[in-house]
Amino acid sequence: MKEVIKYFDCFAGIGGFHCGAQKINSDNYTFEHVAYCEVETNAQKVYEVACNAKNIQKINDVRDIATKKNPGGIKVKDFDMLFAGFPCQSFSNVGYRKGFDDPRGQLFFYILDMLDYYKPKYFVLENVQKIHTIKGGNLLGEMKQALKEIGDGYILHTWDLMASDYGLPQKRNRIFFCGIRKDLAEELDIEEPEKVDLSKAKYPTTWHLLEKGNVDSKHYIPAGSRKTILTKPSNWQGDVNIDNSIARPLTATMSKWHRANQDNYFSISYIKGMNPYERPEVDIESEPIRRITPLEGFRLQGFPDKYADIASQLKISYSAQYKLIGNALPVDLAYAVIKHFLDSYLEYNK
Numbered sequence: 466m467k468e469v470i471k472y473f474d475c476f477a478g479i480g481g482f483h484c485g486a487q488k489i490n491s492d493n494y495t496f497e498h499v500a501y502c503e504v505e506t507n508a509q510k511v512y513e514v515a516c517n518a519k520n521i522q523k524i525n526d527v528r529d530i531a532t533k534k535n536p537g538g539i540k541v542k543d544f545d546m547l548f549a550g551f552p553c554q555s556f557s558n559v560g561y562r563k564g565f566d567d568p569r570g571q572l573f574f575y576i577l578d579m580l581d582y583y584k585p586k587y588f589v590l591e592n593v594q595k596i597h598t599i600k601g602g603n604l605l606g607e608m609k610q611a612l613k614e615i616g617d618g619y620i621l622h623t624w625d626l627m628a629s630d631y632g633l634p635q636k637r638n639r640i641f642f643c644g645i646r647k648d649l650a651e652e653l654d655i656e657e658p659e660k661v662d663l664s665k666a667k668y669p670t671t672w673h674l675l676e677k678g679n680v681d682s683k684h685y686i687p688a689g690s691r692k693t694i695l696t697k698p699s700n701w702q703g704d705v706n707i708d709n710s711i712a713r714p715l716t717a718t719m720s721k722w723h724r725a726n727q728d729n730y731f732s733i734s735y736i737k738g739m740n741p742y743e744r745p746e747v748d749i750e751s752e753p754i755r756r757i758t759p760l761e762g763f764r765l766q767g768f769p770d771k772y773a774d775i776a777s778q779l780k781i782s783y784s785a786q787y788k789l790i791g792n793a794l795p796v797d798l799a800y801a802v803i804k805h806f807l808d809s810y811l812e813y814n815k
């Protein structure tokens with residue numbers, strides 16, 4: 466008999482964890498989606514349709530969930546596994562590395578409170594790798610310790626993984642925290658999930674997922690901004706290369722026309738060319754150059770193409786779509802982590 470793992474998708478966004486879990490096909494276990502929590506309206510709308518969540522328990526704000534500290538709160542339906550890609554603004558560069566002192570960093574404590582109260586069998590949490598450098602690494606140490614000790618105690622594994630090692634042409638690093646309740650297993654010495662050969666993936670490079678036909682003219686760099694975006698000021702280090710076969714990490718603010726060293730831009734010569742691995746000669750004065758479209762963004766994060774249709778049917782603006790995409794967890798990373806973690810423990814404990 467397969468174990469049915471009921472999961473609660475917290476800080477659900479547009480469902481990176483959900484899509485990753487749903488792709489897993491195991492002889493030992495299967496999943497049941499029981500609840501999700503997400504505060505942002507656009508994310509809720511997309512999630513509800515794309516993740517078929519109309520009849521799933523929905524909680525808007527994690528701070529309203531019942532825990533020991535909030536006994537009158539909303540009780541989450543019975544669940545075995547917690548997924549949580551908790552907001553990372555306070556941990557990333559843009560958040561000034563305030564860590565726990567920032568109210569958004571405090572959301573981590575709600576995860577601890579939930580683990581303490583509901584005592585799920587398993588959890589997988591995700592965050593930005595910058596967490597390593599906050600307070601000289603002490604913050605990460607404190608988080609790991611807390612996750613091991615909370616509730617009845619958990620066996621904890623943490624992995625730093627790059628999306629391009631797991632089937633997506635994007636340089637996106639994430640740290641994962643995987644826990645299994647101590648009473649359920651002996652601690653295993655498990656390595657990170659086995660890497661995937663990108664050349665055999667659905668989209669081996671950005672070129673493979675770029676729309677080859679006409680796209681909305683709004684996606685082309687406006688004439689007045691070309692110089693600032695595409696040329697490197699003399700006092701700058703780093704590259705402003707466009708036409709990268711492996712994309713830079715997608716950002717939530719990519720509608721703001723960042724400089725080329727912070728974002729992803731592609732020339733018509735590359736898009737229409739025949740060599741995905743080589744940058745063509747481009748006249749940056751005159752050649753049309755564009756940002757990625759929302760469909761390409763969803764693909765770069767591993768979401769199925771239906772996401773772009775759903776977002777446009779819901780009349781979600783481009784900038785709001787980029788925000789959802791840029792905040793998302795790559796589906797292929799979620800898939801690799803959840804599968805490897807559960808396969809290791811559920812196989813071993815059979």
Ligand SMILES: C[S@@+](CC[C@H](N)C(=O)[O-])C[C@H]1O[C@@H](n2cnc3c(N)ncnc32)[C@H](O)[C@@H]1O
Pocket residue numbers: 476477478479480481482502503504505508525526527528549550551552553572789792793794795
């Ligand atoms: C890093 S994103 C997670 C993205 C998600 N894993 C995905 O694949 O799209 C964090 C999410 O937490 C949501 N969030 C922020 N504060 C929240 C709160 N107080 N309660 C519930 N969700 C919250 C944000 O709106 C955002 O969608």
